[in-house]
Amino acid sequence: MDIRLALAARLVRAASIAGLLALCTGASAQSFLLAYGGRVVPPMTAPVIPPPAADPAKPAEPPAPRREWDHALPFMAQRVIDMGVDLPNPYDVAVNAYFGDEHRTLSSLNVGFNGNPLQDLDFVGFPNARIKNQSYQVQAGAWIFPFLNAYVIAGTTQGTGDIDITIDGAGLLNYLGIPGCNLPPAARPELCTRTLAGTAHADYHGKTYGIGVTAAGAYKGLFFALPITYVVSDVTMSTTKGKTWNIAPRAGWNHHFDRESFLTIYGGGTYLKSDVHITGEFTFDTSGTVIGRDASMAYEISVRPKSAWNLLTGVNWTINRNWGALAEVGFGGTRKDAIAALFYRF
Template sequence: MEGIVIVNRDINLKTQALLLLSLFVAPQTFGQDSFFPIWGDEAEKRGYTLPKPYGLSLSYMDMSNPITVNSINLTGHPVLDALDVDANHADFKGSNITLRGDVWVFPFLNVYGILGYTQGTSKAKINSVSCDHASVPGFGNKALCRLLDAAGGDLPDNAMFELDMDGGTYGVGTTIAGGVGSWFALVDMNYTYTSISAIDGNIKTFVAAPRVGHRWEYDGGRELRVFVGAMYQDVQQYLSGDLKSLGLPPALDSIIDQLAPDGKFEVSQSTDDKWNGVAGFQYAFNRDWEVLMEAGFGPRETLFFAVSRRF
C-alpha cells in the first residue's frame, strides 16, 4: 500500500549498504518530469494529487498462523515406511523483513518487487502413531511395528514435532486502486516464494487484500489515511530433510535413530483459514517519507510496519 491514490518487501557488502542508504536519503531526482505514471498529467488536470512515481520501502511483519498438516511421510526403513503419524494441526509463528521497490505505471496501477528474509517455527502435536504391520517384511520388523502401534495411541500431551524454517524470500505484486473525494479503495495482490535454508523445502504464498479507507490532507504534503479490509492468504509449505531435524519426542526419536540414522521425512502443510480482517493507518510526513502500520486479527494474527521513501 503506497502513495496517495493508494495502490499500494564486484561490489562488497559495505558498498551495497551505502548505495541503499543513499537511495533513501538522496534528494529528489525524479518528479513530474518522469515518464511514469502514464496518464499522470491527465489525472492531475482532473484534480487528483498523485504520489511520486517510484518508491522504496523497508518493512517488518510478525505473524501467528494456524496451519493444516496434509501429510507426513517417513522413509529409510520398512518400519518407517509403514508408520502413520497423526498430527493434522500445527501452529506457525514467525516474522519477515522485506525490501520492496515499486513504480506507479498508471495512476491506478502500481507494480512492485519484493526481496527479504523469513524465519519461523512450526509446531504440531502428535495425536497418535500407528504402524501397518501387514505391509512390513520380516518377523523382527513386524514385532517392532506391533510395538510401535501399541505405544503410539498413548502418547504424552507434549508429544510434538517442530520445524525451524528460515530462508530468503522474493516475489512480485501489484495494486489496483481508485477513489472518490477523500474515500479510497484498493486491492493488493502478490506472490512470494521462500526457499528454506536449514532443511530442503519451500513456502509458496499468494496474498490478495482488499481495503477501503478515508484520507485527510494537511499543509506541507502531510496526509493521514485510515483503512479497514480483509486479507486472503494461501500458503503452501513443502518440507523435507533428515529425521533428526524433525524434533520428534525423545523416545520415538531414539527408536528411529536406531532403525535408520539416515532416515528422511517429507511434510506438506497449508493454511487453515485463508481469510482474516485487517485495520491500519498510513501517515505521510511529506511527499518523500511515509510510515504504515497494519494489524491483522482473527485466526491469523499479524502486525506489520513499514517505512517508505518516494522519489
C-alpha cells in the same frame, strides 16, 4: 499500498509466508505500500469571467497556470493532473518488518521409520502445526498508471515451527514387523494399546523475493486498494521453494492535515494461498517398549493456511510527498500478524 509493503511483508506472510509462514505468506512476509493512498484533491478552479456589476477598470484574475507533470511515469499522468487529481511521486523504496503467528493444516503426509523409505502411513497423524515468523524486506516500486503500481520485493525470514505428531502403537509395531498385537489382551505388548505423541520443533531461516501490483482509486475522502503479491521463499526446513499468493483488498478514509500531509485509516481482509512442502525428523522414546530402541521418524508434508482469510486494519501516515509510514495488524481466523513500514517516494 503503502499498503503494498504490508502485503509483501505478509507473504513472507507468503507470503506474504516466510519459513512456513514466509513460505506461505505474510509475503510476502502478507508487500503493499499505500503509495497512492487514494489522494485526490478538489478540481482546479476554472477561469472566471467577472460579473457585470464588477468595476470594468479592475482587470480579471488571470487563470491559474497549467501544472506540468515532469516524470516519465505514470502513463496518462498529465491527463489526470488536468482533471484536478494530485498524484504522488511516481517511484518509491521501502523497508518493512513483519511478525506473524498462525496455525496451519498439514496434508499429503509421507513418513518413514528407522531409515525406511517415506510412504503414506495411516497410523501417523499430524493434528496441528503452529508457525511463528518474522521477516524483513526491502521494496522498490513505480506507478505504471495513475491507478496501478508495480513493485518488487526481497528480504530475509526466520522463525520457529511446532508440529504435533501422534502415532498409533499397534500400527507402528505392525509396520516394524513386531508381532504380538493379535494376542489375547493379557499377553499383548503394552504399546499395542498406546498412542505415542510428541511435538517436533524446528528453527528455520531463509530468503524471500517476489513481485506484485496494486490497483487503487479514490472518491472524495474515501479510497480503496487491491494489492496482489506473489512471493517465493527458500528456507532451511524445506527441500523445495515455497510459493505464495497474497490478495488483500482494503478501503479507508483520508484525513488531510494540509495539501501534502494526511492520515489514512483503513480496514479489509487478506487472502493467502500457499504451496509449501517441509521435511524433518523426530525421535520417539520407545526404548522401554518391545521395540527395544528409540524410533526415528522422517517426514515430508504439505502445509497450507488453516484459514485462507483473516481481517486487517491499519493506519498510513503520509508525512509529505517524500516520506511516509505505515502500521497494520491482522486478526481473526487462525492467523495474527503485524507490519510496520517506512517508505520514501521520489
